[in-house]
Amino acid sequence: MPQTTRRDFLLCWFPFFRRRSRTLAGIRFETLRRGRSSRRYLLIHGDEHTARQLLVSHMKAGPGLAHLVTGRERLVTVGGARIDPNRLFSRTGAERSLRRLNPDMAPERLYQILDRLDRERPGLVRALLPPRGGLLVALHNNSGGYSVRDEIPLSDETALNDPSHPHDFMLATGPEDFARLARSPFNTVLQHRRPEFDDGSLSRLCARLRVRYVNIEAALGALPKQAAMLSWLTQHLP
Ligand SMILES: [Zn+2]
Numbered sequence: 001m002p003q004t005t006r007r008d009f010l011l012c013w014f015p016f017f018r019r020r021s022r023t024l025a026g027i028r029f030e031t032l033r034r035g036r037s038s039r040r041y042l043l044i045h046g047d048e049h050t051a052r053q054l055l056v057s058h059m060k061a062g063p064g065l066a067h068l069v070t071g072r073e074r075l076v077t078v079g080g081a082r083i084d085p086n087r088l089f090s091r092t093g094a095e096r097s098l099r100r101l102n103p104d105m106a107p108e109r110l111y112q113i114l115d116r117l118d119r120e121r122p123g124l125v126r127a128l129l130p131p132r133g134g135l136l137v138a139l140h141n142n143s144g145g146y147s148v149r150d151e152i153p154l155s156d157e158t159a160l161n162d163p164s165h166p167h168d169f170m171l172a173t174g175p176e177d178f179a180r181l182a183r184s185p186f187n188t189v190l191q192h193r194r195p196e197f198d199d200g201s202l203s204r205l206c207a208r209l210r211v212r213y214v215n216i217e218a219a220l221g222a223l224p225k226q227a228a229m230l231s232w233l234t235q236h237l238p
Pocket residue numbers: 044045048139140141
């Protein structure tokens with residue numbers, strides 16, 4: 001059966017759009033599942049509402065499993081302390097984020113939270129990561145300084161196909177995915193060996209585990225642009 005027909009057939013037979021919620025490492029997520037697919041999606045910063053809007057609408061049309069943080073703020077609270085949810089994928093990154101955001105926290109409290117994250121991180125990672133060979137797509141928005149220019153010196157390879165829009169770019173951890181995305185009209189960088197510095201982000205973890213991961217980053221509010229990037233990826237990556 002041709003691939004598209006097979007996909008339509010499966011969608012027809014698995015038309016379910018199941019919404020559930022679950023708590024992982026102290027963070028509340030809504031999960032959206034449609035059909036059977038190794039494709040995984042993630043919204044981890046609650047205030048990135050363009051990415052949230054895009055992901056919810058994308059899940060109405062295609063197969064996959066999406067996790068969306070339910071809070072509407074960038075930071076989450078774990079054990080009473082503030083932390084950036086995209087910095088807790090390693091103990092080192094979590095410690096740096098906790099110290100920066102909770103400067104007055106007692107050391108015993110800090111280590112209690114770090115120990116808790118060590119215990120609960122494997123469950124979080126298991127839930128978010130795709131099955132072997134599958135792809136995890138994370139959606140992010142930026143509003144201001146951050147752009148592809150910050151990632152260029154940290155990257156193994158770059159394809160600056162849209163240099164006049166540096167805030168819109170994709171970051172891949174797989175060389176084969178990068179090679180395909182580099183043929184798109186969008187800025188793309190590859191980070192699979194670099195950077196060596198572990199900031200506790202999910203891209204660093206995926207690079208280390210050799211998991212296929214693509215971050216689609218776009219300016220907050222740039223919904224048509226971010227949708228075009230996601231659509232290109234959906235059509236061109238296995
Ligand atoms: Zn983000």
